[in-house]
Amino acid sequence: MERDLLKVENISKHYHGFSLENIGFSLPKGYIMGYVGPNGSGKTTTLNIITGMCRSETGQVLIDGTACEKDPVSYKKSIGYIGDESFFPVQMKMKEMKTIWKDFYPDFNEEEFNRMEEEWELPEHKKIGDFSRGMKVKLMFASVFARKTKLLILDEATNGLDPVVRMDILKLLQEYIADGEKSVLFSTHILSDLEQIADYIFFIHNGKKIFYDAKDEILENYLLVKGDLREIDESLRRELIGVEENSFGFEAILPSDKAGLLSGKQVFEKPQIDQIMVHYTRDIQRRDRR
Amino acid sequence: MRIIRFCKIDWMIIGLQRYVFLGFAALSLCVSLSNGDWMFGLLYIGFGHMVLSTMPFYMRKPADNGFLLMLPASKKERVLGRFLYGISMYLALLLTAVITVAILMAQKKGSLKIFLMILAAETAAVFLVMAVQYTFMYAFGEMNSQQLMGIIRIVPGMVFLFGGSYILQILQEIMRGKRESYQFLINALSWISEHMPLCSFLAVVLGIVLLLAGIGISVKIVEKRDFA
Numbered sequence: 246m247e248r249d250l251l252k253v254e255n256i257s258k259h260y261h262g263f264s265l266e267n268i269g270f271s272l273p274k275g276y277i278m279g280y281v282g283p284n285g286s287g288k289t290t291t292l293n294i295i296t297g298m299c300r301s302e303t304g305q306v307l308i309d310g311t312a313c314e315k316d317p318v319s320y321k322k323s324i325g326y327i328g329d330e331s332f333f334p335v336q337m338k339m340k341e342m343k344t345i346w347k348d349f350y351p352d353f354n355e356e357e358f359n360r361m362e363e364e365w366e367l368p369e370h371k372k373i374g375d376f377s378r379g380m381k382v383k384l385m386f387a388s389v390f391a392r393k394t395k396l397l398i399l400d401e402a403t404n405g406l407d408p409v410v411r412m413d414i415l416k417l418l419q420e421y422i423a424d425g426e427k428s429v430l431f432s433t434h435i436l437s438d439l440e441q442i443a444d445y446i447f448f449i450h451n452g453k454k455i456f457y458d459a460k461d462e463i464l465e466n467y468l469l470v471k472g473d474l475r476e477i478d479e480s481l482r483r484e485l486i487g488v489e490e491n492s493f494g495f496e497a498i499l500p501s502d503k504a505g506l507l508s509g510k511q512v513f514e515k516p517q518i519d520q521i522m523v524h525y526t527r528d529i530q531r532r533d534r535r
Numbered sequence: 536m537r538i539i540r541f542c543k544i545d546w547m548i549i550g551l552q553r554y555v556f557l558g559f560a561a562l563s564l565c566v567s568l569s570n571g572d573w574m575f576g577l578l579y580i581g582f583g584h585m586v587l588s589t590m591p592f593y594m595r596k597p598a599d600n601g602f603l604l605m606l607p608a609s610k611k612e613r614v615l616g617r618f619l620y621g622i623s624m625y626l627a628l629l630l631t632a633v634i635t636v637a638i639l640m641a642q643k644k645g646s647l648k649i650f651l652m653i654l655a656a657e658t659a660a661v662f663l664v665m666a667v668q669y670t671f672m673y674a675f676g677e678m679n680s681q682q683l684m685g686i687i688r689i690v691p692g693m694v695f696l697f698g699g700s701y702i703l704q705i706l707q708e709i710m711r712g713k714r715e716s717y718q719f720l721i722n723a724l725s726w727i728s729e730h731m732p733l734c735s736f737l738a739v740v741l742g743i744v745l746l747l748a749g750i751g752i753s754v755k756i757v758e759k760r761d762f763a
Contacts, residue, residue, distance in 0.1 A: 298604045299761040318537075321607040332601025336550045336594070345547070348540045349606050 250274045250428045251396055255304030256294050265290050265452040269304070272396075272445065275425035277418060279443035279460070279518075280432040283526050287452040288432045292400050295430070296326050308396055322350065325389030329401035331381030335374030339367065339384070350392045358391035378405055386414060390421070397421060397429045403438055411435075415442050436519035448522060450529050460518065467521050470499045472511030481506040487524025487531075498524040537608045541616020542623055544603070545591040552590055556624065559583030560631040567635040571644050574653060576635055578699045580628045581657050585664050585692035588621040592672045593684060600762050610757045614673070618750050621665045629654075648731055655735035662742035664691045666749025673753045673763070 251272040258265040265287045272278045282288050293299035295306050297313035297320060305312050313320040326332075333342060339362070346353045362369065365383040368376075376384065382402060389397060397418070403411050418429050419442060433439060439446065439460070446463055448455040456463065470485065473494040477485075484506060485497035498521055499506075499513070507513060546553065559579060567576030595603070603613070632654065639645045671687055709721055727734050757763040 293761075296601075296605060298600060317609045318607045321605055324605065326601060326605050328601045330598055330601075332598055332605075334548055334594075334599050334602065335596065337547060341547050345540075345544060345606075348543070349537070349608070 248273050250309055251295070251430065252307040253291070253295065253304075254306070256291070256301035256306065257303040258290050258294065258299065258301060260290075263287070263290075263452060265294075267303070268449070268452075268454060270445075270447050270454075270457050272428050272430060274428055275422050276444040277422060277429040277431060277442050278445040278447060279436075279439035280430055280447050280449070281434075281436065281439065281522060282449035282455075286449045288449060289400055290452075291449070292398055292430070292432060296324060296398060297321060323395040325392070325394035325397045327382070327385040327389060327397070327399045327402040329404055331373065331376070331378075331385065333373045333381070333384065335372065337373055338371065339369050339373070342373070342384075342388070346388060346392070352393045354391045358387055361387040361390065379407065379410060382406055383410070386417065390417065395427050397427070399429065399431045399433070401433055402431075403433060403435060411438065418442055436517075436522060440518050443518075446518065448525065450526065451533070455525055455529070463518070463521065464515060466501050467516050468499045468501055468504060468513040469496065469516035469520055470507065470511050470513045471496050476508070476510045478506075481508075487526070487528035489524065489527060496524075537612045538615045538619055541606075541608065541613055542619040545617060545620035546623075548594045549590045550594070552587070552594070556583065556587050556627070559587065560628055563628070563631050564635055567632075568638060571639065571642070573632065573635050573639055573645060573650060574703050575700065577632055577653060577657055578696055578703070580632055581661050581699065582692045582696040584621075584625050584628055584661055585668070585695055586688060588624050588665060589668050589672060589684075589688045591617060591620060592669075593681075593688070604762065610763065611754050614754045614757050615750065618665075618669060618746070618753070621669065622746075625658075625661055625665075652727070652731050652735050655738040659738040659742035659745075660695060662746040664695065666745045667691070670749045670752050670756070673756045673760075 249271040253268060253270050255267050255269050256265065257267055263285070268287070268291055270278075280288055280291065290299065294301045297306075297317060305314075308320055308323050311320050311323070343353075343355065343358065346358075347355065361367075361383075365380075365387065367380055367384055367387065373381065373384070382405075385402070399418075403414055406414070415438060418431070421427055422429060431439070431443065443460050445458065446460050447457040458466070467486075471494060474488070474490060477495075481499075481503075482488075484503045485495075485499055488495050488497040498516060504513070549556075560583070563576040563579040563583070566579055567573040570576075636645065636647070636650050640647065668687055668691065672684070675683070705720070706724070709724065
């Protein structure tokens, strides 16, 4: 039986001034993947290709073995998409939206939706354009959780939400994958969210893959090193990633397998995901400037 | 079924604008009944359709993409749904024309034969304009230039209304014997009146063929485009 729910194989997209280059990964059923990278790195382009809104120039995307081009109906039915902005027509009311969901999704559970609507205090008779950002995000989540999907795609969906709602949503995501048959692809800037719930991390920069692995592996594979720059030799300097100088010395990331290069004069610790990202990003930016 | 559902969404998206559509229907009815002549009322219907049927293209915002494009359907079904919306609006407007003609016929005014002929010609014109407008909208981006969109939306309707009024005026003058110099038109009209069922049929067929061509081209365009 197929265990990978999402297979992204070698996708590319070229725009004026930006290229997404041969991105590939797979996401097994029952797991959450964090898709991260700085602004303009290609996260949304990748997600747009996965959702079928945009076509890839190469490769393909499969959800549970189905390609969007072959069967767009079941492909899209299997996706729950939550964007960074509300994507509902602003002139519509929730009542009209429910009619559309019932029309297009035979498995739309109106009772479940009404329950969430009541719990999150979403106004039934107000135009969606008049909703606050928090309400719009909650509406997007309610619309997705009220039907049977296999893959939940979140594009910066938790940005701008208050911590309580964000925690509720992270809990919902964990409940969503609990049966081991569904998965979540989560693009976010808030790396602390990923630290809590992601099983896999894909790091993209300038349209290229930087790394992709299980989160625990990534955390195992790097060390956060601090020390005095004058006390490191050339061989260690070459391996350090994203060296950041400050008044106390330097801070950088080092691949764990290079730990032998450290002398007793540097201190190291297990980094957090956001520290790895920040140092990698700085390293790439410096190399790009050269 | 999904095509009908997309058509329904378009009716929802235009929101309060649908009352403008009802306004055109009412205007057509009033103009026809007050003049005791349905011809100009029919022109208003065509004009109303040409102006209003492109509304979903304007009302759609880039931010709606995530919602509309994520609905489980093919691009072809979305395009067909949009065309069905245009056709359904025309049929709804036609209902006004039928009511008008029924009232006028009850008052022994007008000829059903001529009504059907003019209706067939209008249907051909409406379908042609719709095919061109929609294809243009899909080809050049649904929301790139509001000014350009405005021109595509208004100009065909204006040409149809004023051009149609002018032609109808000439026809009426010919019928009253005031325009004898238009011999070629008189000849053409007498030929058409002799072959009315055939001409009506051909006009409708031509309209349908043009509409189908517009649908085919639009589907091809959309299938090649992102966010469409």
